[in-house]
Amino acid sequence: MPRRAKLARLDSRLVSSDGRQVVKALHDVSFSLQSGDRLGLVGSNGSGKTTLLKVLYGVYQPSAGRIEIDGRVDALFDVRLGFNPEATGRRNLILRGLINGWTPSEIESRMEAAISFSELGEFIDLPLKTYSAGMAARLGFSIATSFEPEILLLDEWIGAGDPAFQAKARERMDCLARSAGIVVLASHNQTLLKRICNKVLVLENGRVATFENAAEWFARSPDN
Structure with missing residues (x-):
């Protein structure tokens, strides 16, 4: 039964393209950020958070609409990206x-x-x-x-190594977040989001459910 429910939820995002069925990961997503903003991306797994980050970073090109970015974009998705074991x-x-x-x-x-x-x-x-x-x-x-960074994109808050190194890593991440002009952080950790972010964008099935001031969103959230 849970598997059927999951498929039903995705049906509305399946579209036909060149005779194939593909998932339309994002639809009508629109928002604007200014220098100093710290945006928390919130949503269940599969809601489109990582896809949105990759669109902002240029990994994926949007099939419709446009993106306007003023500043250098850096991203932390996989800290071991491109490493050669040899x-x-x-x-x-x-x-x-x-x-x-x-x-x-x-x-x-x-x-x-x-x-x-x-x-x-x-x-x-x-x-x-x-x-x-x-x-x-x-x-x-x-x-x-x-x-x-001028614009920093994060898919979860990255920690690494043993507890002592993780503490040092958290301090560096905090410093990066403070120094960046704009931060976009996708995370399930509401304590972290509450500490870092001044705005929240909630995605549901690839669409914007809400985009608002973080304090107002957290005040209504049942998990806080």
């Missing part, structure tokens, strides 16, 4: 920087600070495949958070 930690820092669109000089200027933050020591010159999962996460987090 390459050293140092080489992977370079690879990730290139994926981010940094110039060689920008990568070089961030290299030592990223290595120091990762606390990997001599392991930085060993292949990534020799790292534990926690060590690889620390490396990825260190380089992924080494930029100065």
Whole structure:
């Protein structure tokens, strides 16, 4: 029965395209943000939060409508994106920087600070495949958070490594959120959203259910 209910909910989002059935992930989504805004994206799994983030980042192009963005957009979706297990930690820092669109000089200027933050020591010159999962996460987090964002997109609040490193990671994430001109954070953690965000956009089946001041939304939310 639950499986049937889930399929029924998705039926309204199935459309035909070139003889195929595809899911229309977003429909009539419209909102505007100004410098200083911290937007929380809220919705159940499958509501379109991650898709919206990827549209804003340019991974997906909208099939209708338009996006107007003034400023450099950086995203933290997967801190280990683009890593090569055969390459050293140092080489992977370079690879990730290139994926981010940094110039060689920008990568070089961030290299030592990223290595120091990762606390990997001599392991930085060993292949990534020799790292534990926690060590690889620390490396990825260190380089992924080494930029100065103007618009920062986050799919959940990223933590990495052991408890001590996670505390340091939270501090860095807080700093990034404060320094970015605009933050868009997709999360199920209402405590986090309440702490970070001044606006909330709720998605239901790919549509905007509400877009409003965070304080007003949290005041009505039954979970608060």
